[in-house]
Amino acid sequence: MNQDTMKQRAAEAALDYVEDGLIGVGTGSTVNHFIDLLATIKERIDGVVSSSEASTARLNEHGIPVLDLNIAGELALYVDGADESNHQLQLIKGGGGALTREKIVAAASRRFVCIADESKLVERLGRFPLPVEVIPMARSYVARELVNLGGTPVWREGFVTDNGNLILDVRDLEIREPIGLEQEINAIAGVVTVGLFTRRGADVLILGGPDGTRTLTAN
Numbered sequence: 001m002n003q004d005t006m007k008q009r010a011a012e013a014a015l016d017y018v019e020d021g022l023i024g025v026g027t028g029s030t031v032n033h034f035i036d037l038l039a040t041i042k043e044r045i046d047g048v049v050s051s052s053e054a055s056t057a058r059l060n061e062h063g064i065p066v067l068d069l070n071i072a073g074e075l076a077l078y079v080d081g082a083d084e085s086n087h088q089l090q091l092i093k094g095g096g097g098a099l100t101r102e103k104i105v106a107a108a109s110r111r112f113v114c115i116a117d118e119s120k121l122v123e124r125l126g127r128f129p130l131p132v133e134v135i136p137m138a139r140s141y142v143a144r145e146l147v148n149l150g151g152t153p154v155w156r157e158g159f160v161t162d163n164g165n166l167i168l169d170v171r172d173l174e175i176r177e178p179i180g181l182e183q184e185i186n187a188i189a190g191v192v193t194v195g196l197f198t199r200r201g202a203d204v205l206i207l208g209g210p211d212g213t214r215t216l217t218a219n
């Protein structure tokens, strides 16, 4: 079974968490499956807050109403993918560069259901290069600070985020204390968002695999 089919299975299982009202959606190939499925029950929901221009375009194609977060207020549910999750449901996100808006919408939601194929579950975060969104003029400065933290930052050249910023992908980081590292990197001048989701990790993780799905919940 290929990885995309496992992502689709996780997205299908997430439909069970959808209730009436407003929901938030993330970005990426797994969420794209979820958006396509959401279209089949769009009469049940009042609208969606989107975390990226790409997801907004897909929602628009399906005729699903997209709302501004400032008008929506608190959301009951946020559904998004991840690049990695540990067993505490702390995440690395931002492989698609949408981390800042994703973190905002996740923070504004009561429940975060993360959907992924089973390869995303790891014992320790950090095999996936950690994305960091930076203000363009701060790129070199932030990169030097990340080297001081033991990382090897690589500029994602040619990529501009929906917010007009740049991404540094940081390799070689020993992520022993994800909560502390999220705070430390976020405190560097010029950093907009680090792709560690620890203070607001997932509440539920649905993993698609060859034999179906399994669900982990945060303690």
Ligand SMILES: O=C[C@H](O)[C@H](O)[C@H](O)COP(=O)(O)O
Residues within 6 Å of the ligand: 026, 027, 028, 029, 030, 031, 080, 081, 082, 083, 092, 093, 094, 095, 096, 097, 098, 099, 102
């Ligand atoms: O910026 C992108 C997001 O954080 C995605 O949720 C993440 O990269 C996972 O994407 P995919 O579902 O395509 O594996």
